Amino acid sequence: MKGLKKKRRLLALVMGLLLIFCTVPVFAENQSNKIPDTVNAEEVSAETVPGETSGTESNRDGTDEILNTEGGPENGSGNGKTADTGAVSDAEVTPEKEAATEGITEQDVPEAENVGAGNPVAVHLSRGAALEAAPEHQKYIKKNAEDEYTLTLNVKGMYDSETTKPKIDVLLIVDQSGSMKYRMDKDKEPSHGEQSRMDVLKQVVTKEGGLTDSIFENAQIDAQMAVVTYSGIQDGGAYNDAKLLQKWTDEQATVNSAVNSIKADGGTNCEAGLRTGAEALEDSRENAKKFVIFLSDGDAGYYYDKNGYTTGKGSGSSDTAREHAIAQVRKITGLEGFYTIGMTSSSSSEFLTNLANSSNASEKGFYQANDTEALKEAFRKIAEKITEFTCRNVMITDKLSEYVKIPGGTLTNHYTVTATKDGEVTDITGQDTITVTLSEDGKTVTATFKDGFVLDKDTTYAVNFDVVPTQKAYDDYANLEGTYPDTGSADSDAPGNESSSGKPGFYSNESATLTYTFGKTGEGTPHTVAYVEQPVVQVSAMQIPVTKVWKGVPEGVEKPAVTVSLYQDAAATPYKTLQLTEGNQWKGTFTYVAKGHTYTVKEEALEGYESAVSGDTTNGFTVTNSRKPSLTVAKEVTGTMGDKTKKFEITITLKDAKNAPLTGTYAYSQTVNGTTQTGKREVTNGTITVKLGHKDTFTLRQLPVGTTYQVVENRESAQGYQVQYQDAADGTLQNSDQTVTVINHLGTVPITGISGMGSGWTMGILMLSVFAAAALIFGIVVRRKHGRRQ
Known part of the structure; x- marks a missing residue:
């Protein structure tokens, strides 16, 4: 029995050892192949x-x-x-x-x-090298004359600059x-x-x-x-x-x-x-x-399984392996x-x-x-x-700024296309190599190279077109009084030109781009890069001189300072103003006046003066201040029989420079019996009537320059008197005052040819003289008759 137990124990020990030996290699293999779940x-x-x-x-x-x-x-x-x-x-x-x-x-x-697709590595690479790898290109400007320029945008079919090497x-x-x-x-x-x-x-x-x-x-x-x-x-x-x-x-x-x-x-x-x-x-x-x-x-x-281990058949063809490779390349x-x-x-x-x-x-x-x-x-x-970075399918686009435009709004006769190789310039305008168009709004110029055309590696292609300043450029320059908001960038001047690089002005372009595809054939991807140069244009402005001229101002009379205004187009408010004084010798200049407008000059109303403007924006303006003249009528009564207490009625007739009856209210002064009174008098339908006695005067002031006048004493009022007019009884008022003296003369014996009679007692003497003459004649007749009888 003991022997049987020992045999059983020995058998169990052997079986245990066998189990251990079988288990350890499997465990070890599983552990060696394991990747932690937390590792992606x-x-x-x-x-x-x-x-x-x-x-x-x-x-x-x-x-x-x-x-x-x-x-x-x-x-x-x-x-x-x-x-x-x-x-x-x-x-x-x-x-x-x-x-x-x-x-x-x-x-x-x-x-x-x-x-399936496994675990491919996703890589999103930068495409930021487009500008650096772009073909050499430049935008520049040439000043041809005042306010006239030519813009050029070019592209070269090869790299020859250290700064443009593509990485x-x-x-x-x-x-x-x-x-x-x-x-x-x-x-x-x-x-x-x-x-x-x-x-x-x-x-x-x-x-x-x-x-x-x-x-x-x-x-x-x-x-x-x-x-x-x-x-x-x-x-x-x-x-x-x-x-x-x-x-x-x-x-x-x-x-x-x-x-x-x-x-x-x-x-x-x-x-x-x-x-x-x-x-x-x-x-x-x-x-x-x-x-x-x-x-x-x-x-x-x-191919790799989901844990990164190699699987598949190794050689020959595997659909799954192909799928994995394609999935990876797509990432x-x-x-x-x-x-x-x-x-x-x-x-x-x-x-x-x-x-x-x-x-x-x-x-x-x-x-x-x-x-x-x-x-x-x-x-x-x-x-x-x-x-090889030779380019094809090239297009140059230039959007003009608000400060320049194509002359006349059309490219006709205002552009050229050139190809330069080994220093030799060839005009290829009109050929089908490059087509140049202008957008409907007149702001974008596009040069399109024909489809598939490959730039020659040794040739520079350029589109050149004329530009002139817009009205906004002139207006802004004048408003800024000769300053500019922009500065031309480096390398923006045409060879030999010095109007743009580092110079103030208005940018000529809002944007400009070059579009191209690398390579001679194949689908390719179009690349678009900007022209980095920013040329500028300058504009000119007008200067309009103004001179003040005085007329009819008496010696010693102080001339007041005057304000002269320049009006643009039909504006109701002044565009610019000047003050002219004796200190600046009555001269001034309107500066930074924008071109492209019509201008008029006006002077602020100056009491007692009439202003007239002559000249133009090219030669300048002259403002003439003519003192408004006065007309004075004076009365003189002469002769031993003249009545110096009588008031004589005088009519003054006035017409303007266009021969129309003068109508309006005018200042006047009147001296009667040594006393002067002033005020306003109405001129109605060109006439005004006054009554003046000996030594009286009447003055009508600030009449328009060019007024014609006529002074006439009424016939009934002057009856019995000889009427004379010292100075002209009619004439034209220009740059000085005018006085007309009306003289009424009556002596001891009536003067033949007088136009009227004097006072009542003068009439009585005349009647007695008539009666006396008649009696004398009657007596003579009677005597003659009586003599015949005898």
């Missing part, structure tokens, strides 16, 4: 990939390669497999094994999980799968003296005239390159099928060294190369144009160009074409390279697209 797959960077080492790396051929040493390629996201990490040895995956799996279908390879970052993603050990023409390793696909790749990339030469030796660009390699192996590590072999550098030798160090091994995980490439692009220059060259000699076989935005190269006929042109077309890049394409020469040609064409 996209957060696994080149520096944190599991299994990466910073010192030595065990190559798949069993040798150790020293990385991260001076002059050597940098380790990135890395294949990073060492002997103690459980990595698959060189014997486990060989080119032969890869080739042997090409006939295996997708269903033949068990997958841990179909994860170009090129990422080379290289397939380093085991099949790259094969010959170009066969899926077979090369014999002695033959080259492998990898050998050909290295030669075409690094040798003289190769890809790196085309990029780094181009003096017209500022280039950097980085290199990513990818393959594929199911060894338990996460995201470790690709590595950044060479980080971004502008050293050609460093890139060549990295490419020459690539060794072929493993399967094909295209997603891995694109994913690590996306990570590398995040460190590219923000203001550089980014290009990716993706090379493969096969098809997508491996990269902002690329200027994405190009795929199918190296040899073993590559899948279908997949690589779809991969290129799935990119969001502006330029994209697939190149088949079945032999060395075809590979050279593929790289040459890609390098040309990357480094």
Whole structure:
């Protein structure tokens, strides 16, 4: 019984030990493959990939390669497999094994999980390099004459300025799968003296005239390159099928060294190369144009599952692996160009074409390279697209500012188009190369190059058109009294012109842009950049002199200061004013008078004076102040028989300068018997009547210049008197006062020819004289009769 118990205990112990031995390896394997749930797959960077080492790396051929040493390629996201990490040895995956799996279908390879698009790295690259990479272009102005200018906007078909070099970052993603050990023409390793696909790749990339030469030796660009390699192996590590072999550098030798160090091994995980490439692009220059060259000699076989582990069949074709690669390339935005190269006929042109077309890049394409020469040609064409910035589909647009306009509102006879090459200028106006139009509102000039026309790399094309200031420019300049709000920018003068750069003025343009597409062919993406130069125009203004002239002002009479106003167009309020005084010699000048208007000059009313304006804006104006004249009528009675107490009635007739009866109220003064009274008298229908005695006067003041007058004493009032008019009884009032004295004369004997009789007693004497004469005549007659009788 005891023996049976011992046997049972021994059996239980053996079974326990067996259970432990079976359980520990499974537990260990599960623990080694586990990634913490809190780690996002996209957060696994080149520096944190599991299994990466910073010192030595065990190559798949069993040798150790020293990385991260001076002059050597940098380790990135890395294949990073060492002997103690459980990595698959060189014997486990060989080119032969890869080739042997090409006939295996997708269903033949068990997958841990179909994860669809996986966990691609999203990269949103900056496109801020458009201005710096734009073709050379300039806007400038030339002053032809006062208020006449020519604006020029040009574009040059090449880079020749250090300041305009475009920044170009090129990422080379290289397939380093085991099949790259094969010959170009066969899926077979090369014999002695033959080259492998990898050998050909290295030669075409690094040798003289190769890809790196085309990029780094181009003096017209500022280039950097980085290199990513990818393959594929199911060894338990996460995201470790690709590595950044060479980080971004502008050293050609460093890139060549990295490419020459690539060794072929493993399967094909295209997603891995694109994913690590996306990570590398995040460190590219923000203001550089980014290009990716993706090379493969096969098809997508491996891909990453949702945890980053390599899965799939490794070689041949896998729809899921293709989907993962395409999903990854779609997550990269902002690329200027994405190009795929199918190296040899073993590559899948279908997949690589779809991969290129799935990119969001502006330029994209697939190149088949079945032999060395075809590979050279593929790289040459890609390098040309990357480094050649010849432009096509060019359009220049210039929106004029509110301060300039096209003369007459039409481009006819007011524009030219020129092409300058080697200093020789050719007028190509009217040719179909460039069409120049003006918008309906007359504000936008557009020069459109014909569709597909490619700018000659050595030629500068320019559209030149005339502009003149607008009315607003003249008005604002006058209102600002000769100052300007703007300053011309640097390089805004035409050669030999000095009216804009650093000079005050009005900006000639509201905005100006250049639109273009890089490359000679292909779809391309139009780029639009601004012309940074801001030319200015200056305008001229008028100066209008004014002179004051006085007329009819008696000597010693002080002349008052006067205000003269300039009126613009039909405005009711003055545009500018001047005060003229004896101190400024009765002269002044209206300054900063805006052109483009009509002007009149008026003087503020000055009592006792009449103002007349003559002249024009070209020669200036003269304002004449004529003192309004007075008309005085004085009465004199003479002769021993004249009655100096009598009031004689006198009528004054007045007409204006146009011979119309004068009507209105005028100031007057009247002296009667030595007493003077003043006031206002009404002139009605051109007449006014006054009664004056000896030594009386009547003065009508401030009559209009040019007034005609007539002074007549009434016949009945002057009866018995001889009437005389000292000075003219009629005339015209001009620049001085006029006095007319009416003299009534009556002596002891009536004077024949008098126009009227005097007082009553004078009439009596006359009647007695008549009676006496009649009696004398009667007596004579009687005597004669009496004598006859006797």
